[in-house]
Amino acid sequence: MDIQQIKQRFGIIGNSYGLNRALDIAVQVAPTDLTVLITGESGTGKETFPKIIHQFSSRKHGQYIAVNCGAIPEGTIDSELFGHEKGAFTGATDSRKGYFEVVNGGTIFLDEVGELPLSTQVRLLRVIETGEFIRVGSSKTIKTDVRVVAATNVNIAKAVNEGKFREDLFYRLNTVPINIPALRERKEDVYLLFRKFAKDFAEKLRMPSLSIDEDAKQILTNYRWPGNIRQLKNITEQISVLEEERKISGATLRNYLPLDEGSKLPALYKRVDEQAFNSEREILYKVLFDMKKDMNDLKGLVHDLMDKGVDKATITEDNARVIKNLYDDANIDFEESQAKQNAVIIQREAENSQQIQDTEEFIEESLSLVDKEKELIIKALEKHHRKRKHASEDLGISERTLYRKIKEYNIDL
Numbered sequence: 147m148d149i150q151q152i153k154q155r156f157g158i159i160g161n162s163y164g165l166n167r168a169l170d171i172a173v174q175v176a177p178t179d180l181t182v183l184i185t186g187e188s189g190t191g192k193e194t195f196p197k198i199i200h201q202f203s204s205r206k207h208g209q210y211i212a213v214n215c216g217a218i219p220e221g222t223i224d225s226e227l228f229g230h231e232k233g234a235f236t237g238a239t240d241s242r243k244g245y246f247e248v249v250n251g252g253t254i255f256l257d258e259v260g261e262l263p264l265s266t267q268v269r270l271l272r273v274i275e276t277g278e279f280i281r282v283g284s285s286k287t288i289k290t291d292v293r294v295v296a297a298t299n300v301n302i303a304k305a306v307n308e309g310k311f312r313e314d315l316f317y318r319l320n321t322v323p324i325n326i327p328a329l330r331e332r333k334e335d336v337y338l339l340f341r342k343f344a345k346d347f348a349e350k351l352r353m354p355s356l357s358i359d360e361d362a363k364q365i366l367t368n369y370r371w372p373g374n375i376r377q378l379k380n381i382t383e384q385i386s387v388l389e390e391e392r393k394i395s396g397a398t399l400r401n402y403l404p405l406d407e408g409s410k411l412p413a414l415y416k417r418v419d420e421q422a423f424n425s426e427r428e429i430l431y432k433v434l435f436d437m438k439k440d441m442n443d444l445k446g447l448v449h450d451l452m453d454k455g456v457d458k459a460t461i462t463e464d465n466a467r468v469i470k471n472l473y474d475d476a477n478i479d480f481e482e483s484q485a486k487q488n489a490v491i492i493q494r495e496a497e498n499s500q501q502i503q504d505t506e507e508f509i510e511e512s513l514s515l516v517d518k519e520k521e522l523i524i525k526a527l528e529k530h531h532r533k534r535k536h537a538s539e540d541l542g543i544s545e546r547t548l549y550r551k552i553k554e555y556n557i558d559l
Contacts, residue, residue, distance in 0.1 A: 147202075149173075156194055159342050160335030164327030168195065175322045176202035181274060183259075183319045184297040186326030189376030195324060196255035196295040205293055208252030211245050216258035223266050225282050228273075234283025246279055250290045259296040259319065260305055264312065271315045294319070329371040329378065336367050339375060343382040354392045356385060361396030369403060520555045523548065527557070 149169055152158070158169070175182055176199045184192045193212065200210045218226050225234075229244030245254055256262075262270065273279045274294055278287050296319045305311035329336060340358070348355035358366065371377055381402050385394060522541065530536035538548040551557075 152198065156198060158191070158194060159339050160332055161338075162327065162332040162335050164325075164331055165335065168324050168326055169198070171322065171324050172198045173202055175199065175324075177204065179203075179293055181293075181319055181321045182295045182324060183302075183322070184295065184324045184326060185302075186297075186299065187328045187374055188299045189374030190326040190328060191375055192297040192299075192326050193255070193257065195326070196253065196297070199295055200253040200255075200293070203253065203293065205252050209249045210253050210255070211249045212255040212257060213245055214257045216261035220263050223263065224269060227266065228269060228279045228281055230282035231284045234281075238283070241281075244279075244281065246273055246290050246292055247288060249292055251292075253293040253295060256294065256296040258298060260298040260300040260302055260311060264310075267312045267315050271312065271318060274315075274318050329374040330369075333367050336369075336371070336378065337363060339378055340366055340382055343379050344386060347383050347386040351386060353386070356382070356389075356392055356394055358394045358399065359396065362394050362399045365396050365399050365403075516555075519551070520557070523551055523555065524557060527552075 147155075149166055152169060152173065153160075158165070172182075172195050182196075182199060184195050186192050196212065197210065200206060213227070215223065224230075225238075225242065225244065227244050227246055229242050229247055230238050232238055232241045256270075269279060273290065273292070277289055277291060279290065280287055302311055302316050302320075306313045306316050329339075344356040347353075373380070384402055385399075389398065391398075523537070526537040526540045527534070530540065534545050534548050534552075538545040541548065
């Protein structure tokens, strides 16, 4: 059976490469007994692929059970999966078979497997590796022959690093990975899905089917669809029920898209902002450039005053404090003795309103952005006693970015 026949049999709409690749892997792995891990965002249709794997396997005449691990309370998940003996816990009035015992010889689909408690993960690892499990409240080992297909919409690798998911179980489940692409990665399929949903709802409601103009089609195609196929189906149903006009315009479609996603809608014209930046590094560079420009302007002004020998030129105490703070914030690389001398002279002139003496030595500053960035990072870390979280907030960057730059510049903590 080719891919198109499989799509018709299981009601799959679309021709994108990512979708066809996922279907091809599912068909290839189906005849084996390898464990499969299906990943993808919520609403992408992950629940269809375990059915395909089961139907094209030697177990197709056995039972198929889908279990939503995230919908079962932690206190009863072990009993649901592996069964329990009478009196094993309060309310256990009879013995009960678990899913792994009932589906012996068939396929079990564990949806949202990332939500399993760590204690249950240990039991699951054992049944996958040895085909053995023990009911809750029993000491007797039971054998079973079950094909396991799991799915998740969370980053399991990240959960492993955070200690929320067992690494050995992850590798055991991930024998054959299948990734289902998000709807925004299948733009050529969006209109096909909308048309299919519109037709289905029209037949259900006994109404003419919806159609859309070119503006609406463009919006439909370029919208990000954070809820994926499930969201598209829901919005199509809303429009089918609420709109009397069966030709849907772009303006009408926009009314049904969430407001918080408005910035992600396609725009016919977008003015390029010259002040826009693509990264935190560029923002930091701009701050450094602006700071350097202000410092050079200030230094040039003071130098002109001293160079021209302006009499009665005075600096107030407030001005002296501002100048000193600017020099401190920019972390200008003055020699220590010269910096102290200049500070004393400025303070003395502010208090006595005497003539400014040309005692300042202008030192060539480093123009390296990397050096300036490193200096600011070191200064922020010292200010906050090496606490990266507070230092990153002060710098206006993420803690993760700060950590990367500490490693990049080999800053000693």
